[in-house]
Amino acid sequence: xxxxxxxxxxxxxxxxxxxxxxxxxxxxxxxxxxxxxxxxxxxxxxxxxxxxxxxxxxxxxxxxxxxxxxxxxxxxxxxxxxxxxxxxxxxxxxxxxxxxxxxxxxxxxxxxxxxxxxxxxxxxxxxxxxxxxxxxxxxxxxxxxxxxxxxxxxxxxxxxxxxxxxxxxxxxxxxxxxxxxxxxxxxxxxxxxxxxxxxxxxxxxxxxxxxxxxxxxxxxxxxxxxxxxxxxxxxxxxxxxxxxxxxxxxxxxxxxxxxxxxxxxxxxxxxxxxxxxxxxxxxxxxxxxxxxxxxxxxxxxxxxxxxxxxxxxxxxxxxxxxxxxxxxxxxxxxxxxxxxxxxxxxxxxxxxxxxxxxxxxxxxxxxxxxxxxxxxxxxxxxxxxxxxxxxxxxxxxxxxxxxxxxxxxxxxxxxxxxxxxxxxxxxxxxxxxxxxxxxxxxxxxxxxxxxxxxxxxxxxxxxxxxxxxxxxxxxxxxxxxxxxxxxxxxxxxxxxxxxxxxxxxxxxxxxxxxxxxxxxxxxxxxxxxxxxxxxxxxxxxxxxxxxxxxxxxxxxxxxxxxxxxxxxxxxxxxxxxxxx
Numbered sequence: 001x002x003x004x005x006x007x008x009x010x011x012x013x014x015x016x017x018x019x020x021x022x023x024x025x026x027x028x029x030x031x032x033x034x035x036x037x038x039x040x041x042x043x044x045x046x047x048x049x050x051x052x053x054x055x056x057x058x059x060x061x062x063x064x065x066x067x068x069x070x071x072x073x074x075x076x077x078x079x080x081x082x083x084x085x086x087x088x089x090x091x092x093x094x095x096x097x098x099x100x101x102x103x104x105x106x107x108x109x110x111x112x113x114x115x116x117x118x119x120x121x122x123x124x125x126x127x128x129x130x131x132x133x134x135x136x137x138x139x140x141x142x143x144x145x146x147x148x149x150x151x152x153x154x155x156x157x158x159x160x161x162x163x164x165x166x167x168x169x170x171x172x173x174x175x176x177x178x179x180x181x182x183x184x185x186x187x188x189x190x191x192x193x194x195x196x197x198x199x200x201x202x203x204x205x206x207x208x209x210x211x212x213x214x215x216x217x218x219x220x221x222x223x224x225x226x227x228x229x230x231x232x233x234x235x236x237x238x239x240x241x242x243x244x245x246x247x248x249x250x251x252x253x254x255x256x257x258x259x260x261x262x263x264x265x266x267x268x269x270x271x272x273x274x275x276x277x278x279x280x281x282x283x284x285x286x287x288x289x290x291x292x293x294x295x296x297x298x299x300x301x302x303x304x305x306x307x308x309x310x311x312x313x314x315x316x317x318x319x320x321x322x323x324x325x326x327x328x329x330x331x332x333x334x335x336x337x338x339x340x341x342x343x344x345x346x347x348x349x350x351x352x353x354x355x356x357x358x359x360x361x362x363x364x365x366x367x368x369x370x371x372x373x374x375x376x377x378x379x380x381x382x383x384x385x386x387x388x389x390x391x392x393x394x395x396x397x398x399x400x401x402x403x404x405x406x407x408x409x410x411x412x413x414x415x416x417x418x419x420x421x422x423x424x425x426x427x428x429x430x431x432x433x434x435x436x437x438x439x440x441x442x443x444x445x446x447x448x449x450x451x452x453x454x455x456x457x458x459x460x461x462x463x464x465x466x467x468x469x470x471x472x473x474x475x476x477x478x479x480x481x482x483x484x485x486x487x488x489x490x491x492x493x494x495x496x497x498x499x500x501x502x503x504x505x506x507x508x509x510x511x512x513x514x515x516x517x518x519x520x521x522x523x524x525x526x527x528x529x530x531x532x533x534x535x536x537x538x539x540x541x542x543x544x545x546x547x548x549x550x551x552x553x554x555x556x557x558x559x560x561x562x563x564x565x566x567x568x569x570x571x572x573x574x575x576x577x578x579x580x
Contacts, residue, residue: 005050005067007031013304017050017067026196029069033061034104039090039500040067041061041074041203043302044348049577053344055090055305056104067172067371073194076312078319080140080147080168080189081112084289089262089297102301112189116167119147119174127159130378132201132322135162135175135187141290143255145172146323147189151201151552155179162202164496173502188228191319195311198371199318201378208374209443211451212328212386214513215251216244218414218429218504221525223436224461225412226444227253227326228374230383231436234403234415236396239428242268244414245330245390247427250279250288251515254328254386256320257292260313262513263306266298282515292549299336307340310400314385319374321383329372334365338402354401362405370411388412412439425505427514431467452522463499466532470496490542493548495532502528502556513560520564527576534580552579 003021010016015031021031023042029052030037038058044051056576078093086094087110088102096108117138125128133149149157158176162304167172170189193199208228214220224233233241242264251256261269271411272294279288293316297309310331317327331337335476338357338386345358353359372387389410393400396418407413413435420428439457448456473493476485503524531552539545555576562569 002071003069005029005065005069005189006061007061007065008049008381009063010058010061011347013056013302013535014043014344015054015058015061016068017054017543019048019050019069022327023069023483025331026073026194027069028072028074031061032064033065033068038105039107042575043310043344046047050086051348053304053307053521054301055308057302062344066351068313069316073307074311075194076315077110078316079111079191080117080138080145082116082293082316082569083143083169083256083291084139084293085110086294086296087126087312088311089295089305089307091295091312094296111170113169113171117171117189118166119163119168120165121162122161123159124462125159125162128156129159129177130156130201132199132370132378134323134379135159138189142284142286143325145292146318148191148322149177150185150187150191151193151199152323152532153185155178157185160184162330184203193315193319195315198217198308199315199322201322202378202383203378203380205373206280206432207355207441207443209440209447210374210384211444211447211518211556212249213253213444213518215517216247216427217506218427218431218434218522219248219412220518221521222431222464223386223412223414223429223434225436226374228372228386229412229438230369230372230387230410230412231412232389232391232406232410233414234391234393234406234426235421236400236418237392239396239416239418240426241390241392241416242271242332242571243508244416244429245332245388246272246275247514248388249292249328249330251282252328252386253283253326255291255325256327257288257510258295258317258327258329259292260295260297260310260329260331262295262313262331262333263299264295264332264526266300268332269294269296269298269330272296279456303340303343307337308370309345310334310337314368314387317385317387318335318371320548322377324377324381324383326383327385329385329387331387331389333392335376335392335495338365340481355572357401360368361401362408365402365405366388366409366417369406420512425500425502426508427506429504430492431504432471450541452518456522456525459525462529463503463525463532465498467496487539487545490545491537491539498549498553498556499528501553507561510561517562524556524560527573531576531580548579552576555579 004285005017008016017413027042040052040054077449091110121136160176163174175187208226210227254391277289281288297306317329372385374384415430416432417431559572
């Protein structure tokens with residue numbers, strides 16, 4: 001018999017219930033009011049008094065209204081048919097909903113149960129399977145998706161029956177499995193999984209090492225991210241966080257892209273909805289939207305559902321990872337997620353931490369980022385979830401709690417800077433403050449040696465040192481004036497400017513410059529390193545230095561805009577080499 005409860009108090013979207021039976025932490029219940037059923041989640045239990053957060057507006061909710069518990073946590077339904085869908089934070093299909101705004105108490109089935117899929121079995125009767133084992137495959141939007149054994153089963157199960165190759169709905173039975181105790185399970189293509197619990201049905205989770213190519217030079221060359229790696233992009237408003245995320249999601253070497261717009265302004269998300277269906281995927285030549293899922297929980301949508309939305313997105317990412325796919329997960333922005341956590345923590349009158357965020361904010365962030373990673377599945381295949389979150393610190397203050405706690409766990413840090421954005425130096429990633437800890441990993445160094453060359457990392461570290469030195473001299477020039485510093489100092493400064501203009505800056509509106517393949521990045525790096533390593537420059541005045549390097553920068557930029565290995569490209573390259 002399901003546990004029932006009565007409303008005894010309402011504090012915004014937190015509701016107090018008096019219950020008549022057992023209730024579990026994070027269990028879902030429905031509160032009935034005015035003909036609507038409002039979905040809520042248990043966040044605190046104190047004897048027969050239960051605190052629940054309602055994923056909707058609680059306006060006109062009265063004391064004495066009834067609630068009914070479901071006996072399970074907040075779950076997502078996982079099955080073929082999710083790609084190219086637009087969901088909200090609770091996995092309601094936004095395309096099935098009518099009107100501009102979400103109606104209270106309106107929940108939809110996230111899956112299309114009438115669609116027919118062509119199923120190919122991958123196991124036969126008598127085979128032994130464990131949790132997340134591949135039972136069969138279906139194709140969705142040219143992507144091979146696996147139908148798996150339930151994630152939650154324990155031990156070994158044998159296949160009693162498996163559907164023959166043919167066309168089925170996701171609700172049709174495709175397999176029957178049984179364990180040693182004679183327990184049988186009838187399986188279809190749908191899986192349900194609680195969003196707050198990580199899927200751990202894999203053999204091993206090593207340190208990631210494989211470079212994830214994004215086509216963005218400031219990332220790939222200077223601060224690389226790896227498949228299954230974690231990174232975050234903090235920066236004040238208007239510095240290009242969302243744009244950088246869009247560029248990465250378009251260009252990165254990933255099979256599936258999931259975008260969790262958890263708390264961004266609605267106009268930015270509308271841009272994704274309108275832009276993504278039109279974009280052509282550079283890897284396949286088809287629409288990018290075919291391999292994308294968007295989870296939108298913007299600032300004008302329920303705040304509690306915003307907190308759930310990042311977990312919904314991560315669970316979907318883990319689901320595709322279990323199929324042996326490479327998933328790229330973007331969260332925009334985790335600051336708003338943290339604000340939703342703060343709101344609930346304050347309403348429960350918990351002891352506040354710095355800036356009134358929950359005391360355990362660091363643990364929550366670490367736990368979430370820890371779910372990403374590169375894994376070896378039980379069948380020897382590999383899958384990965386690469387996670388990139390953005391952080392919107394108030395006033396661009398990178399010392400606030402969300403940025404600080406994220407910094408402790410994320411391995412890549414792409415600090416966007418107002419000053420660079422104001423100078424129109426895009427992407428506005430600060431080359432000195434930003435870092436990638438993967439450069440220090442011996443596994444990554446081995447991978448780079450085998451796939452690019454062994455000089456790559458030393459050259460990158462040398463460029464970083466030159467950028468630092470250039471910044472110091474720029475400060476001296478600002479204080480003492482151009483005449484106040486020796487000509488050699490001007491040369492060092494302009495060498496750092498070459499790095500900045502030729503490698504770090506990139507034109508997202510230019511078809512050629514927007515995406516730089518790794519081979520081309522290697523060539524650019526070698527050329528810039530050659531220019532910077534030349535020590536016998538002879539100049540009489542700082543004006544000579546300026547005019548020489550400006551000419552050099554212009555030629556290199558023209559190279560960047562020229563088609564790779566074209567006649568024009570080699571022409572500009574020869575001109576640069578002639579100047580050395």
